[in-house]
Amino acid sequence: MDNxxxxxxxxxxxxPVAVFMKAGVGLALVLNIxxxxxxYIPGILHALWLVLK
Numbered sequence: 294m295d296n297x298x299x300x301x302x303x304x305x306x307x308x309p310v311a312v313f314m315k316a317g318v319g320l321a322l323v324l325n326i327x328x329x330x331x332x333y334i335p336g337i338l339h340a341l342w343l344v345l346k
């Protein structure tokens with residue numbers, strides 16, 4: 294439970310770090326970095342979706 298709470302906080306503050314901690318290096322991380330570079334909110338939503346699924 295504590296780990297999920299930390300991941301949710303990281304997903305809001307630093308989305309790529311949360312995705313890396315949840316899924317490791319891969320397509321999800323690259324996609325999240327691209328979303329964060331284009332616009333920050335989609336990166337947050339993607340990270341939250343990945344952490345909570």
